[in-house]
Amino acid sequence: MKHKFQFFVFLTLAVxxxxxxxxxxxxxxxxxxxxxxxxxxxxxxxxDIGYEAGKASIETILQAVPELTQYAELDYEQxxxxxxxxxxxxxxxxxxxxxxxxxxxxxxxAVLISHGxxxxxxxxxxxxxxxxxxxxxxxxxAMRPSDAEDADxxxxxxxxxxxxxxxxxxxxxxxxxxxxxxxxxGSAFKNDTHSLNPISEVPADWHLPHNANTGFTxxxxxxxxxxxxxxxxxxxxxxxLEALVNAGCQGIVFAGVGDGNLNQATLxxxxxxxxxxxxxxxxxxxxxxxxxxxxxxxxxxxxxFIASGSLNAQxxxxxxxxxxxxxxxxxxxxxxFRHGVSTQQVNE
Ligand code: GLU
Numbered sequence: 059m060k061h062k063f064q065f066f067v068f069l070t071l072a073v074x075x076x077x078x079x080x081x082x083x084x085x086x087x088x089x090x091x092x093x094x095x096x097x098x099x100x101x102x103x104x105x106d107i108g109y110e111a112g113k114a115s116i117e118t119i120l121q122a123v124p125e126l127t128q129y130a131e132l133d134y135e136q137x138x139x140x141x142x143x144x145x146x147x148x149x150x151x152x153x154x155x156x157x158x159x160x161x162x163x164x165x166x167x168a169v170l171i172s173h174g175x176x177x178x179x180x181x182x183x184x185x186x187x188x189x190x191x192x193x194x195x196x197x198x199x200a201m202r203p204s205d206a207e208d209a210d211x212x213x214x215x216x217x218x219x220x221x222x223x224x225x226x227x228x229x230x231x232x233x234x235x236x237x238x239x240x241x242x243x244g245s246a247f248k249n250d251t252h253s254l255n256p257i258s259e260v261p262a263d264w265h266l267p268h269n270a271n272t273g274f275t276x277x278x279x280x281x282x283x284x285x286x287x288x289x290x291x292x293x294x295x296x297x298x299l300e301a302l303v304n305a306g307c308q309g310i311v312f313a314g315v316g317d318g319n320l321n322q323a324t325l326x327x328x329x330x331x332x333x334x335x336x337x338x339x340x341x342x343x344x345x346x347x348x349x350x351x352x353x354x355x356x357x358x359x360x361x362x363f364i365a366s367g368s369l370n371a372q373x374x375x376x377x378x379x380x381x382x383x384x385x386x387x388x389x390x391x392x393x394x395f396r397h398g399v400s401t402q403q404v405n406e
Contacts (some may be wrong), residue, residue, distance in 0.1 A: 073277045088127075089167040089223040092160045093134035094153070096181075098142050098174025100211040102203030103148040103183035109203035111141035113172055119172065119204055123212045129219050133166075142174025142199075145181060147282040147379070153181070154276055160192035168194040168222040172215075175199040175248055175256055178234050182243035183373045186232040186266070187273040187380055187399060195268070198235040201254050203295040210254050213238055229267050247370055249345065260346055264398035275404045277306065283382040285309035287371050290343055294321045299328065309337040313371035318342045318349030319356065333349040333361035337382065337391065341366035341374045362388065367395050 095101065097112030113114060116134045126132060137156065138149060157169050173181055182197050189195060198218035200211035217233035222226055232244040237255030244265060249258035266272055286302035290313055302310050310331065314320050318340035320328060328338050340356060340363050342349050348368040351358040358365050366374040372397070381391045384403035 069103065074175045079106075083131070083315075088129065088131045088342060090165060091130040091132050091167045091168045091170050091219060091222060093132055093172065094118070094137045094156060094160075095134060095172045096138050096142070096145075096149075096153070096170060096174075097140040098176075098178075098199050099203055100172050100174075100200035100214070101139060101327065102200075103205050104203055107258065109206075111139065111203075112139040114204040114380045115139075116172060118210060119215065122204070123215050124217075125216055126219050128206065130223050132219075137171075140174075141403040142177040142181070145174075145177045148280075150184045150188075151180060151276055151279055151282070154185055155183060157189045157195060158191065158277075161193045161195075164390075166193070168196070168227065169196075170218055170222055171195070171197045173197045175201060175236060177372075179243070179247045180372050182232045182234050182246065184376050184380075186243040186268050187377065188355050189232070189268045190270050190273065190402070192228055192267065192269040194222045194230060194233070196227070196233040196235055196240075197220045199368070201236075201252070201256060231267050242366075244373075247373075249289070260348075260368055260370075263348065263369075263396065266398040266400060269401055271400065273399050273402060274384055275402060276380075276383075277282045279383060279405065282379040283308040285311065285337075285375050285379045285382070287311045287313060287375055289371075290315040290320065290324075294324055296323050296327050296386070299331075303327070303331050303334070303336065307336060308382050309375075311339045311341055311366070311371050311374045311378060313343040313344060314340055314349070317354050319354075320364065325356070325361070328363070329361045333398055335386075337378060337388070338387070339361070339364045339366050339374045339378055339395070341369060343371070343394075345370065364388065364392050364395055368393065 095116030099115045100113045102109040103113040202209045234241045234246045244262035245259040250256040284307045286307045288298050349366045353363045383405045
């Protein structure tokens, strides 16, 4: 009996010490936050020419902010360590699955993801459309590497943790924290290459916090449909569009000029692409104002195009990729762009 009891005590202690497996910074009754590290400048280290993103470990980054343990009990895992220019659909899918798994486990109150700023808006938007817990998810980054004397990562990390443990954080879209400020996925976009406060906001057509009812089911997906972006400019060549069509893209997004406009040769080729079953979305290279069928120069209904509304080209691409996993019905996809995805969509 005594042996059994000793073994039980040993087993309990072993479980307490080992789990959760990746790392832990304190043990009390504070909100539990799981940190998923992906890299970026916040994990950058200096080099002769500047710095290299995605070098420092998440352990080092968290250790630089001891105050964090006043606000949350933190676990962490090094999911990847890359500059966010190297983010891709495979990582987005596995990251979304991991966030869902963490939040569904019931062990955590929130997820914090460290991330590069270059594509943070895309990852945030993707996760907002593919995670299904109302518990808060926040992405945090920095513009100066972790070993800079005046590194901005630690303060952003502190702000992100303070934000995510607040009851006000529940029921928000996936958030981004940069320059000590908080942004939501639908409206945030990177608008400055160097400022410590590089994120701006556009008024979004729809505001849709992630929860069990919204977005797309990605559990069984290993890849996403190929969707490309064509940038608009004066004297626009059709070479890039032709290449995407010939490459077999299922969808193409235009970052058109002005109000999502395309020159005549591009319009002609794009409407031929529609006849081949390719989904065409018109967005704009202009940050503000959005692209709408009403009041514009392009007859989207007649040509079979979709207007992006307030979404920029990179976010339109994400919505179109996910939409194509659920439907090929143009009216349904138009409604996603116009009103958001408020009922969870299962893949076809
Ligand atoms: N290219 C880096 C990245 O996105 C630098 C941008 C940053 O993190 O600030 O990861």
